[in-house]
Amino acid sequence: MMMPQELIRAKRDGRVLTDAEIAAFVSGITDGRVTEGQAAAFAMAVFFRGLSLAERVALTRAMTWSGTVLTWDLPGPVLDKHSTGGVGDTVSLALAPMVAACGGYVPMISGRGLGHTGGTLDKLASIPGYDARPGLDRFRSVTRSIGCAIIGQTSDLAPADRRLYAIRDVTGTVESLDLITASILSKKLAAGLGGLVMDVKCGSGAFMAGIDEARALADSIVSVANGAGLKTVALITDMDAPLASSAGNALEVTYAVDYLTGRACEPAFHAVTVALCAEMLVLGGLAADIAEASRRVEEARTSGRAAEIFGRMVAALGGPIDLVERATDHCQSAPVIRQVKAGKVGIVERVETRDLGLAVIALGGGRTRPQDEIDPAVGLSALARPGDTADILGIVHARSEAQADAAEIALRAAYRIGPDAPIRRPHALQRIT
Structure with a gap:
């Protein structure tokens, strides 16, 4: 087997790596044979040299199978959304219960903040008692009984990505199109999804500031995901301003509760959230078209069903039973x-x-x-x-x-x-x- 430093040198010099070499390196990231410095050097080499489509697929596949890959037996479609991150991007907290209220099942595996962007996992961690890293049995049970569960990566799911993700955050390699693609899709494939909607941000608050960069990332994710058998569409959405008017972990939890309960409804946040939810419903066969899906999503929110599901999810994962009613008291x-x-x-x-x-x-x-x-x-x-x-x-x-x-x-x-x-x-x- 090639030594880690030799593989890093090969990629540094622009050589295309084989599937076996990538799999061996990812295995080393998982079990600790690859050091943090070596993983960081590999990420930087990829940042500058890039990966071919075949390398990208091999990296995604290796990180997916570095841990458990879930399967589901549920009466509705298993769907998810992922965002490339931005400022005030609180969509996941509202979207998961809204889609669940429409008959979808959303086992969402979220991440920590990367670079200047906030992470859904960090927002959930601001809720007192919320268990963002439950065991897989509890994750499955909450998803099945409530319709959605938003958690962080456990040690079982894509552990290689979990380690590399943290290293990328502090080594200036977050923006790599290849690493973003493999990171996102390894988690989603490990979650056993039937459909995925990607929210690729574009603008001054996004990792991909220009439309051409954002389009390249969206194309990469959609092509690799569909090639791996995961039905995927992507929306490129505006991040030239904070999506929500709040940025900060507890502040964004309160914002999401206010949105779900109808106490607040800012146009930009609402438009992006509904658009992403609607794409998920169509992808899962829960609506015939975007217009019907949008109506269903709107009704799920205004009826209070989505807020109720969010509150039940929080309680089922150890948070306060009355977070929806008393968010400002708990946060x-x-x-x-x-x-x-x-x-x-x-x-x-x-x-x-x-x-x-x-x-x-x-x-x-x-x-x-x-x-x-x-x-x-x-x-x-x-x-x-x-x-x-x-x-x-x-x-x-x-x-x-x-x-x-x-x-x-x-x-x-x-x-x-x-x-x-x-x-x-x-x-x-x-x-x-």
Whole structure:
């Protein structure tokens, strides 16, 4: 077998790796024979040299089979959604119960935050008592009885990806199209899905800022997934501004509850969430077309069924039984809360969304090292969007006055105020099948 350092050298020099070489390296990542430094060096070599389609498939397959691969016997379709990540991307918390309320089953395996983006797993971890890493038996039971279960990667499912994912987060290799494809699909294939909808973000807050990059990633995921037998479609959605007006773990949980209960319904967040849910319903045969699926999704939310399912899921996984009714009581709040005014008259012309995500990390809401603990209470809320009249740019939630000062400076720097409203982009930019 080729030594890890020799395989790294081969990829560094641009050689195409064989299926057997990739499988052996992934096996080493899983059992620890490949060190953290070697895994990081491999990720950087892939970042610069790239993988062929055959290598990408081999890496995805090897990471999928590095652990348990689930099978399901359920009365409805097994469906999921995955996002490439952004700022204020709280969709998963709302989407899973909305699809479950329409007859789908959503065993969603979520990830930690990567780079400047928030992770669904970190948001769930801010709910007191919520077991984000249950055993597979409990995962299966909750999915079967309630319709959805959102958890993190367990040691059983795609363990090679779990280790490489954490290393990529802190080594500047998050944006690799090849590694993103293999990471996403290894988890989804291991979950035993019947259909997948990809949400590929594009804009200033996305890993793939340009439309061509986003399209390349969407094409990669759709082609590899369908080639592996997983029905997949992708939407490229706008991330030129925070999707939700809140960014931060506990803040986003509260936001999702407010959305599901009808206390809040921001147009951009609502449009993207409904569009992704509708694609899932059509993919699973639960609706004849997008128009019918959209109506069903809307009714699942307005009737209160989706909120009820979310509350039952949280309770079944160890969280409070009344989170939906008392989210603000259960979710931590920061001791320093500061409103940030624009300081000038005008209209929000542009937002450097990535900088807002970095501001949340600086507050303690994200990681700079894999072992870092996250402060669930900190973040930003009431964030202004392009086209809004410049008044309140946002509200800072911080652990200390010094942190609030730094976040206020970052918030002001991220906004461009001018006399003219920007041209609004569609929330969903392209659809790839």
